Amino acid sequence: MSAAAGTALAYWATAPGQGELRREPLPRPGPGEALVRACASGISRGTELLVRRGGVPGSQVDRMRAPFQEGTFPFPVKYGYLSVGVVEHGPQDWVGSRVFCLHPHQDRYVVPVGALTRVPDGVPSARAVLAGPTETALNALWDAPPCAGDRVAVVGGGLIGGALALLLRRFPLQRLQVVEADGDRRRRLADAGLSAVPPEQALPDCDLVFHASASEPGLALALSLAGDDADVVELSWFGSPAPQVPLGEDFHSRRLRLLASQVSRVGAARRHRRDPAARLGTALDLLSDPAFDLLLATERPFDAITTAFEDLEHDRDGGGCVVLSYPGADSRGPATPAPHP
Known part of the structure; x- marks a missing residue:
């Protein structure tokens, strides 16, 4: 046409x-x-x-x-x-x-x-x-910058989680796992050199966990993988449904932090040094x-x-x-x- x-x-x-x-x-x-x-x-x-x-x-x-x-x-x-x-x-x-x-x-x-x-x-x-999902992933890294030697998990290996994992693999991390229930997705991620595992094989005691599965079980798993005083970054958007979040178990006693990340504002670490246009340009370069x-x-x-x-x-x-x-x-x-x- x-x-x-x-x-x-x-x-x-x-x-x-x-x-x-x-x-x-x-x-x-x-x-x-x-x-x-x-x-x-x-x-x-x-x-x-x-x-x-x-x-x-x-x-x-x-x-x-x-x-x-x-x-x-x-x-x-x-x-x-x-x-x-x-x-x-x-x-x-x-x-x-x-x-x-x-x-x-x-x-x-x-x-x-x-x-x-x-x-x-x-x-x-x-x-x-x-560029869109990559910009979202980049913004999450600006909201919660990883540190050298961190143990990091990405729960959900779709567009956002996959882009995030591809960026994270450039960091000098002690451990990076992508937790994905779908076998085909895991195989594609593994072909890129990433450690992609099913939920039952996910390792706990993470310093930083990114959740991008847009599912209640995924969010519950992300919270369970975080170590004491660790951050869980939520990238999923659920729309009208109101997901149940397990905050009644050891969420408070382990002093976990649940952080929202969304592209409407530049990530906190670079908010005063980058504007959305510069962020998008960086995503395209990546x-x-x-x-x-x-x-x-x-x-x-x-x-x-x-x-x-x-x-x-x-x-x-x-x-x-x-x-x-x-x-x-x-x-x-x-x-x-x-x-x-």
Whole structure:
């Protein structure tokens, strides 16, 4: 499906478990704006499935708005934030640049150039959609910086936990374990040189535990793995459900600390020295490591996005981030810009 002149094709969630592609007007870019043709976009499994189900709590409607979201929760809403494309029209120093943007799934869009971050030449477009989870992982490390010689566990080896583990493996730790119940995920993590174990083999007495499984058992396990006076960093977002947290056993007697980490604010350790743009740029630089490809799942054509969401709902995608490829673009690397109509 190639976009007609002056229009764009975008995905909208329309009802619980339902969505559709809609044709909509595409404005010409004004001063300081750029027209971007998408190469690839990634489906943020946890958050976007929650949005698709209508699970955004009423109290979080404003906080959950994506930067270029249209519509309102619960439905209809155009939602997403992992888009990579090429600037086709705009300021001359941007034309032809491959960029990352926090934009929903759409084949062409117009945004201020300040909303764009250049993708390094060494980062393929498909891998660049992982800038979102990698930025989240980086922010968690700024919220709770590990120390040399630490014993660290990451509970949950999905997109966020996997990205976090790939960053942590660069630190001089005494021990790093990724605790993951799914055997296929464990095998992929092990292929990257990580120690990935099932929950029953997780080692206790950790100095620092990151929880990213978005499950009650995962959070309970994370608390149980923390040593006395240790920190447990919560990266999961549960949406409307209220998880039960085991705080009535030895949580207080062992003086554990439960810390929330979320990208709406730069992590505490670098809050006064980095802004969100610098954090995102750092995340894209970190994606030069080919090991991050283990977090990518199947690649689907953009016009099959509704099927991609259905497969995600039923765990038929094989795990990882589903990448949508767009007509006329090569998601493996830089693309050549087309002339503006």
